[in-house]
Amino acid sequence: MDDEIEIFTAGRPAAPPYPSEAREEARRNLLAEGGRRRFRTPRFGWQAAGAFGLTVALIGGIALALPSWTGGSAARPGAAATESASVASSQGMGELSPKPGQFLLFESETMYTAEYAGDSTGTDTARYLYRTQRKIWSSADGSAPGLLSITGLEPRALPGLPLPAEATRDERESWHQIAGHCPGSPDVFRTDYAYLSGLPSDGPAMRDYLYERDHGGQSADDGVFTAVGDLTRENYMPRAQRQALFEAAKTIPGVKVADGVKDAAGRAGVAVGREENGVLTQLVFDPDTFLFLGERGTVVDEKTGRAPVGTVVALTAQLKVSVVDRLPEAEGAARDGSCDVQERPATPPAGDYTMPTTKPSSRTPM
Template identity: 30%
Template sequence: MSEPTAPQVPAMSALRRQALRHHLMNEIERPARRPRRMLVLAPAAGVLAVAVAAGAIAQPWAPDSAPLIVTVEQGDRSGATLLLNRMAAAAADTPDPTSGEGEYVYIRSRGAFAELGDGPARLQPVHEREIWIPRNERGDGLLRQPFLNVPIIGVIPERETLTDVTPNAALVDLPSNPDALLEKLYRERDERGRGNSRDGAAFTAIGDILRESLVPPQTTVALYQAAAKIPGVEVVRGVTDAAGRRGVAVAHTERSQRKEWIFDEQTYEYLGERSYLVADTADGPAGTVLGTTAVLQRAVVSNLGQRPER
């Protein structure tokens, strides 16, 4: 199920310590009057481009542009277990994506983040992102993206070496039994003692793994089966990812925010993520988009900084 040289390291511990972290905003209390800040997605959230509900791609915009609003569709909770188990069955028949030679996992993505503060949330300009993660042994990784100045983190250079990164093999070294996997994620949430609920934290953790790693088929099966057991998970259809690809989403809602994993409806290939408000809040009306991503390429490469053929 997992690569044999992987050390026993708790899943996601290193990626969560890298420059961009998806659920950082969920780990802090909001003051009554908030300074402007960026909602940042995990390194696992590649580069995001913005798509409207109808499927058209929005162009990069100025920071003072109007918020992006999508229609809040009704989720289908009864169909979530059926879909996730069907996806698990399909994943069991796919080839291992980590086969072949190479020391680094390469992931290219695109996306946009929302800036939160006094007034409605507004997405920042679209940018592309590339990350190199050690495949088997803990060590240095690499992040490439346009120069950013994220208020809560500071300056993120165009090229940044990521030190002491948990390898991909350790990130996907998870229990094959879905009940044991879910219990592990709940236990890690309880050890932190803050942030999202146990169910919300488990959903986020599974999304982190799906988004920015190469996952063996058996682990993918366990992740989908575990997700099917999370209360409140639902299906949302007719969703568009950040590259304009339409698909079906597996979603979970907490604190007036819906998070979606988007998949191709025919092949069940992972496409990207989207998050938005489902109720009116201080950050904007229902439908305000807080983040949108699209994973464009995954590969194994031999050298740090090497790009595969597109």
């Protein structure tokens, strides 16, 4: 089967070279799950509720693809954890100290909003809450590829809406390869422990670092709050950096701090939250260790949030973080080819261009 990345890139002879920054951002956004932001996809050909949400994302005029939910690939027992941080009981827990060559294993439970568009106009839609269990093995120094395991959980209906026929689940464990830090990509896109442990260790300096980053077309304040979430979910950094990140997040205009906010596991923590599109997104932390507990999204405006006020449209829990020496053996894991995208000349050499005959995925771009 032709690689969708190559199909899309070959089909754009007049496009400018694809920057490594956009490529890395696209890979991270797809990996993070389409459900963090509402997405639309046709009724046909979508089997992966809770996997990556979408197969294709259009970024800067080029399509990047991550493998869709494949299921059925087998994995042998993974390496035993040498260190473990059970977030359910963080008091008295020691800090993790992963070494080069080791991996951090994150175990999470997620729930986000899924939306189908029944036609090209997007007027015929179906929405529901999809849920997954996730395990992700990430290289401690970003030098090696990792793995992602996803298992579907029972979907849930939104208030006042029926559970659509599309809200299926696949309880098979699905395995996906995760590329390490792509060669040539700026370090600012790194989220491995080795890089994060070198970030500023006090709030003001961390705030400066966040605001100096590229915000991908968002406003500075929106981009910084997005970055806080991206640096937190399924990532781990030393306590000094965790606390600095939390202190910096509190200073973002529009952010509200709230105590006693619960994650998907029912654990109460302190949250930094910000409203966008009628939804209050809260990142919940342990008040003593600043370990990330989970995320909560609550509708605060019925019109723009498209659900009754108080509806929970996103709810996650990061249940455990461990350090392991090696990856499990996952035979048949879907390949992540995001680092294979090469910058191409704006106009290909004469006589060297052929329109691909294999059609790319029919899924609607994000």
